[in-house]
Amino acid sequence: MDICKGDHLLVNVAPFIGSQRRNRQSVICEVLAVYSDKVEIRTLPPCREFTLRVEHYWIDRKLEPASV
Numbered sequence: 001m002d003i004c005k006g007d008h009l010l011v012n013v014a015p016f017i018g019s020q021r022r023n024r025q026s027v028i029c030e031v032l033a034v035y036s037d038k039v040e041i042r043t044l045p046p047c048r049e050f051t052l053r054v055e056h057y058w059i060d061r062k063l064e065p066a067s068v
Contacts, residue, residue: 001062003039007031010060011041015052026060 003009010026017023029041038053 001056001059003031003034003056003059003062005031005033008044008063008065009039009041010063011054012058012060015054015058016043016050028063 007030009029009031011029013019013023013025013027014021016027027047028044030044031039032042032051033040035053038055039059040051040053043050
């Protein structure tokens with residue numbers, strides 16, 4: 001999956017709650033920076049704003065840009 005700064009992703013909720021296991025729920029996030037082993041993300045509304053670096057395997061999928 002090709003991820004770039006500014007992309008919107010669905011990220012598994014597990015790293016937000018400190019779980020080692022995947023959860024069925026995901027959070028919509030925006031990519032702030034991409035590193036070789038991690039992605040820095042920020043949650044988007046309706047969630048409270050939170051910034052976190054997560055491993056690539058926590059990303060459930062990339063969201064397509066909304067067309068106007």
